Amino acid sequence: VAIKRIAARRTSPLRAIPFEKGPLGAVRTRLTDRQREQLARIGSRMRLPPRTTIYRQGSNAHSVFVIAEGVVTSYRDMPSGKRVVNSFLFARDLFGLSEQGQYVNSTRTITRASLYRLPLDELTVLLKHDSDLQFQFLVKVTHELRESQRRAILVNRRDAAGRLAMFVAMMREHVDAAATEVPLPMTRSDIAGFLGLSSESVSRAARELERRGIVTFENRNLARILDPARLARLVASV
């Protein structure tokens, strides 16, 4: 069943921006049917309900995961009790970073999610034998690195409203660069952990953006962009 599901996908299961521009780069972001089939052969599909821990930091790393559907968060619990959210992951994102055989972060579903689980040892062999496929992974990890750096820049801002504006803009990209409705499936605490703010500050920042008429937060899981131009200016004014 899993094989059929992956093989049937027309779009690539991995999402990333290529190293290079141009037609060659564009081609590289997609997998061939044969590669999809190979991944499906070693992988298995998992369906998980919301708020389910996938693995914990420090546990033995056996697999890498690709999201077919749903939203996942990658985070670290610090000794102080604070939770740092590294990233929110969406369809076609890859996760399961390990170091010396152990996962470095914990991951948990936010929405109901469907994942492909790729055993690490088998994936390693496959990547060594298929350099095109491996190149996809290289591009993907490189993309993650850039995203991580973007987050670092985001957190450098002093003002909470600016950080939240950047966050809304980032989430917007996952729907459509021109979308006005932006779903925020994660909790305010998750957002706070990602932005390096307290959840109170996230609340206040949300109210601030509403006061300024830039974004409204219709309910806890939906933001609406009222003034795209001013949002863009605020985001750019780092």
Add this chain to the structure above:
Amino acid sequence: VAIKRIAARRTSPLRAIPFEKGPLGAVRTRLTDRQREQLARIGSRMRLPPRTTIYRQGSNAHSVFVIAEGVVTSYRDMPSGKRVVNSFLFARDLFGLSEQGQYVNSTRTITRASLYRLPLDELTVLLKHDSDLQFQFLVKVTHELRESQRRAILVNRRDAAGRLAMFVAMMREHVDAAATEVPLPMTRSDIAGFLGLSSESVSRAARELERRGIVTFENRNLARILDPARLARLVASV
């Protein structure tokens, strides 16, 4: 000349922690003589004086670089004039991340440096043909990603002294995990940009660590760890 220099190296030109533990993982962190030779064939060596810009953000990305010797900083200048330092790079580190044909960060030497320049198009071809070599790059980029996440955690700390302590501990790793003398070749501004602090706060944090008897800053480019145990505790208390 460049070919000889790379081929002569006994240690791998790339530094990273492998995905997996065990002997297999250990082997993977090293390149074969043939791979070194191949990299040398497409690459050229550059020697640069201190404080020399290697490339600027937004310029056309033609090459990837590997550091043979010296220290390099990767940073972004923001519209507000603030400079965010993404990373400090040392011997065997890889840099030259690009997106759609353009470099995403600027890079500059801190000390005198010796670099291997690898043209991107030739490197791409080489990686596609040598999946073992490509695997090294994959491991390397993955390592960079983890480092970037570590920095994100670091910056989440509220206290300047704690951030600076983590920084000193990080720099210490580049010498020896047990070293008491830690060279800091970069300026206070560079450190501030990396830690997400003002340079004044870095100064005050340095004074604070001295006051507590944990670290002394003997001169602008050398820190001495006085109390490793308390430093470790401070670093861990995130």
Add this chain to the structure above:
DNA sequence: CGTACCGTTGAGCAGGCTCAACCGCTGTGG
């Protein structure tokens, strides 16, 4: 030897954190 920049120190301010109380939604069980 001079000069410009790096680094340090001080004063005052602003913004985010903490603690605390309250509100509102959601989901569960009777």
Add this chain to the structure above:
DNA sequence: CCACAGCGGTTGAGCCTGCTCAACGGTACG
């Protein structure tokens, strides 16, 4: 179907820490 319990979210008061602006000292490089 409704009531209640619990948690996520919001709002307020006061504190704390890092930022800004400013002046001064030191050092490295031309």
